[in-house]
Amino acid sequence: MTTTSRLRENMIMNDSIFDDLYTSLKQAxxxxxxxxxxxxxxxxxxxxxxxxxxx
Numbered sequence: 001m002t003t004t005s006r007l008r009e010n011m012i013m014n015d016s017i018f019d020d021l022y023t024s025l026k027q028a029x030x031x032x033x034x035x036x037x038x039x040x041x042x043x044x045x046x047x048x049x050x051x052x053x054x055x
Contacts, residue, residue: 030036 027036031038
Protein backbone atom coordinates (compact mmCIF):
# COMPACT_ATOMS: atom_id res chain seq x y z
CA MET A 1 0.00 0.00 0.00
CA THR A 2 1.41 3.39 -0.98
CA THR A 3 1.56 6.40 1.31
CA THR A 4 -1.07 8.18 -0.78
CA SER A 5 -3.54 5.32 -0.54
CA ARG A 6 -2.97 5.10 3.23
CA LEU A 7 -3.69 8.82 3.57
CA ARG A 8 -6.84 8.55 1.49
CA GLU A 9 -7.99 5.60 3.55
CA ASN A 10 -7.58 7.62 6.78
CA MET A 11 -9.20 10.80 5.44
CA ILE A 12 -12.86 10.25 6.09
CA MET A 13 -15.12 13.27 6.40
CA ASN A 14 -18.74 12.85 7.33
CA ASP A 15 -21.36 14.70 5.31
CA SER A 16 -22.23 17.29 7.97
CA ILE A 17 -18.61 18.40 8.34
CA PHE A 18 -18.26 18.61 4.56
CA ASP A 19 -21.49 20.62 4.29
CA ASP A 20 -20.27 23.06 6.97
CA LEU A 21 -16.94 23.46 5.21
CA TYR A 22 -18.58 23.95 1.83
CA THR A 23 -20.98 26.56 3.26
CA SER A 24 -18.07 28.42 4.87
CA LEU A 25 -16.18 28.48 1.59
CA LYS A 26 -19.21 29.80 -0.30
CA GLN A 27 -19.65 32.52 2.34
CA ALA A 28 -15.96 33.43 2.10
CA UNK A 29 -16.33 33.72 -1.67
CA UNK A 30 -19.37 36.00 -1.28
CA UNK A 31 -17.52 38.17 1.25
CA UNK A 32 -14.51 38.44 -1.07
CA UNK A 33 -16.78 39.53 -3.93
CA UNK A 34 -18.46 42.12 -1.70
CA UNK A 35 -21.84 40.39 -1.92
CA UNK A 36 -21.97 39.62 1.80
CA UNK A 37 -20.71 41.44 4.89
CA UNK A 38 -18.47 39.50 7.27
CA UNK A 39 -19.94 38.64 10.65
CA UNK A 40 -16.72 39.63 12.46
CA UNK A 41 -13.90 41.95 11.54
CA UNK A 42 -10.68 41.85 13.53
CA UNK A 43 -8.26 44.75 13.29
CA UNK A 44 -4.82 44.43 14.80
CA UNK A 45 -2.81 47.55 15.45
CA UNK A 46 0.87 47.30 14.64
CA UNK A 47 3.00 48.13 17.66
CA UNK A 48 5.71 50.74 17.20
CA UNK A 49 8.57 48.62 18.54
CA UNK A 50 11.13 51.36 17.90
CA UNK A 51 9.23 53.78 20.19
CA UNK A 52 8.93 51.15 22.91
CA UNK A 53 12.66 50.44 22.83
CA UNK A 54 13.48 54.16 23.24
CA UNK A 55 11.66 54.22 26.58
